[in-house]
Amino acid sequence: MALVWKRPLALTLLLALVLPALAACGGATAAPPAATAVPATAVPAATEAPAADEAPAAAEGTALPEVDPAAVSGNIITAGSSTVFPLTQRMAERFNDEGFAGEITIDSIGSGAGFERFCVAGETDIANASRPIDREEIDACGRLSPPRTPIEFRVGTDALAVVVSVENEFLTDISLEDLARVFNGEVRAWSELDPSYPAEPIQLFSPGSDSGTYDYFVEEVLGDDDTRLQASGAQFSENDNVLVQGVEASPYAIGYFGYAYYAENRDRLRALSIEGVVPSQENVDAGAYPLARPLFIYSDATIMREKPQVAAFINFYLSFVNEEIVDVGYFPAPAADLDAAKSAWLAAVGQ
Numbered sequence: 001m002a003l004v005w006k007r008p009l010a011l012t013l014l015l016a017l018v019l020p021a022l023a024a025c026g027g028a029t030a031a032p033p034a035a036t037a038v039p040a041t042a043v044p045a046a047t048e049a050p051a052a053d054e055a056p057a058a059a060e061g062t063a064l065p066e067v068d069p070a071a072v073s074g075n076i077i078t079a080g081s082s083t084v085f086p087l088t089q090r091m092a093e094r095f096n097d098e099g100f101a102g103e104i105t106i107d108s109i110g111s112g113a114g115f116e117r118f119c120v121a122g123e124t125d126i127a128n129a130s131r132p133i134d135r136e137e138i139d140a141c142g143r144l145s146p147p148r149t150p151i152e153f154r155v156g157t158d159a160l161a162v163v164v165s166v167e168n169e170f171l172t173d174i175s176l177e178d179l180a181r182v183f184n185g186e187v188r189a190w191s192e193l194d195p196s197y198p199a200e201p202i203q204l205f206s207p208g209s210d211s212g213t214y215d216y217f218v219e220e221v222l223g224d225d226d227t228r229l230q231a232s233g234a235q236f237s238e239n240d241n242v243l244v245q246g247v248e249a250s251p252y253a254i255g256y257f258g259y260a261y262y263a264e265n266r267d268r269l270r271a272l273s274i275e276g277v278v279p280s281q282e283n284v285d286a287g288a289y290p291l292a293r294p295l296f297i298y299s300d301a302t303i304m305r306e307k308p309q310v311a312a313f314i315n316f317y318l319s320f321v322n323e324e325i326v327d328v329g330y331f332p333a334p335a336a337d338l339d340a341a342k343s344a345w346l347a348a349v350g351q
Contacts, residue, residue, distance in 0.1 A: 061335060062342040065351075067316045070099025074309030079107035080114020080128030081212050082240050083158055083258035084295050088128050090324045091317045102309060110238045111212030115140075118298065119148065125310045127298040130158060130212035130258065141300075148300040151348055153314060153341040155321050157331040159279035160216065160291040161262035163269040167251040170197050173273040176290060180221050182254060185232035190252060198252065204234035205246040205255030211238055216293050217256055244269065260329030284331045294337070295330065301348040311349050318342050 078088060085108040092104045109117075111129040118127035119141035127133075133150050141148040162179065164171055170190070174182075181187050182202055190197035206229065207214040214236075218226045237243055240261045247255040248268045259279055262271050271279055274290050283289040297317065304311035318341055322332045332338070 062339040062346070064315045064319050064342050064345060067312050067319070068099070069095050069312075069316065070101075072100065072309055072312045073102050074307060075103045075105075076126065076307075076310055076313055077105045077124045078126035078128060078297075079105075079109055079117050079124045081111040081130040081295075082108045082207070082238060083130040083211075083213055083260070084128035084155070084297065086260050087156060087295065087321070087325060087328050087330060088126075088297065088317075090328050091321060092313070094320065094324065095313060095316050104313070108238075110208065110210035111215070112210040113238075115298075119144070119150070122148065125299060125303050125307060126314070129296045129298060130293065131215050132294075132296065133298060146302060148302070150298045151300060151344055153297050153299070153318060153344060154294055154333045154337040155297055155317065155341070156295040156325045156333050157284055158293055158295050159259045159284050159289050159331065160213065160256055160293060161259045161271045161279055162254065162256045162274060162291070163247055163262055163271050164254050165248050165251050166268060166270050168253075168270065169251070171254075171272065172270075173276055175275055176221055179274070180223070183217075183232065183234070184222055184228035186228070200252045203246070203250050203253040204232055205243045205253060206234045206236050207240070207243065207257060208236040208238045213257055216291075220291060258330075263329035281326070281331050292331075294333065299348075304345075304348050305350070311345070314345060318345060 085106060088106055092106060095104070106128075107114075107117075111127075111131050114124070114127045114129060115133055115137045117124045119133075119137050122144045127150070132152065138150060141150050162174065178193055182193065183204060183206070187193045187202065189199055189201055191199040193202075206217070209215075209226070209230075214226075218224060218229065222229060235243075235246055237246075240257045243255045243257055244261055244265050247253045248265070259271075262269055262279075273279075277283050277288050277290065279289050279291070284292045297314065299310060299314060304314070318338065322338070325332055333341075
């Protein structure tokens with residue numbers, strides 16, 4: 001098996017992948033969903049759980065048909081969020097380790113660019129996203145020939161980490177209000193935020209505007225207006241490792257990205273508490289951490305029926321993601337949301 005990663009324009013994971021001849025998926029002749037899908041923020045119809053008399057849910061949650069990775073074949077193309085990238089990478093590696101011999105390509109290009117490849121170019125099978133798909137993107141999917149109806153699968157939760165270098169000795173906590181003042185350029189030196197802080201210029205590092213992480217930060221911290229952030233002199237990159245290196249290099253730098261990249265570099269970076277709350281499993285579960293957000297993958301029922309390998313991989317992903325997600329650096333999705341994703345899979349393949 002060859003393994004090649006591609007970050008923004010240069011980080012692709014090629015994994016051996018074989019996809020199941022899902023014998024139990026006898027819905028191949030079912031009509032594809034309508035192109036006018038409801039926005040994912042309202043959960044598209046195809047992602048809703050079946051009626052109570054149809055749902056296979058048990059007391060322990062919805063179960064999917066067992067997948068044998070060694071028994072399936074075919075290629076899969078997935079692209080999108082740099083935040084979801086390490087989780088999809090881990091699930092693809094495990095799929096391969098358990099016998100899959102095809103090829104999975106995973107491009108880390110940002111959620112927006114991932115939706116463009118899925119809904120405009122129509123060249124990927126799965127879109128990775130750290131934000132819900134929007135109406136404009138859903139409409140673009142519907143204009144493809146054949147049209148696509150995006151199906152949303154919740155796979156986890158991220159606590160967005162606001163970080164400084166371990167060499168920063170003056171900042172441990174920041175309010176959302178002050179975080180906005182820093183990233184919209186209202187304060188340019190740390191001493192303008194607090195006279196006890198050094199009179200040194202603030203160096204800003206941010207994901208680029210194609211990133212779902214950027215979209216989330218702008219919405220939650222900057223009031224959905226990025227005008228001043230774009231004029232702040234921040235360094236933007238779709239590559240989270242570039243941001244890590246930038247923040248690490250200066251005690252006066254500050255940046256933000258998915259929690260997994262902080263966890264990977266906790267010996268070089270320090271995560272700030274926000275409003276006095278640290279990013280942790282307990283605080284995410286309790287809803288106390290103010291910058292927690294859902295993580296998704298998206299596909300389409302027609303793709304899943306015509307490419308059973310795609311359906312097999314998504315099945316495998318949903319079935320085993322909770323065994324891997326904490327080690328990757330994220331947090332499990334609420335059980336009800338993961339069950340809804342599994343029910344959406346069953347509906348998509350006609351079960």
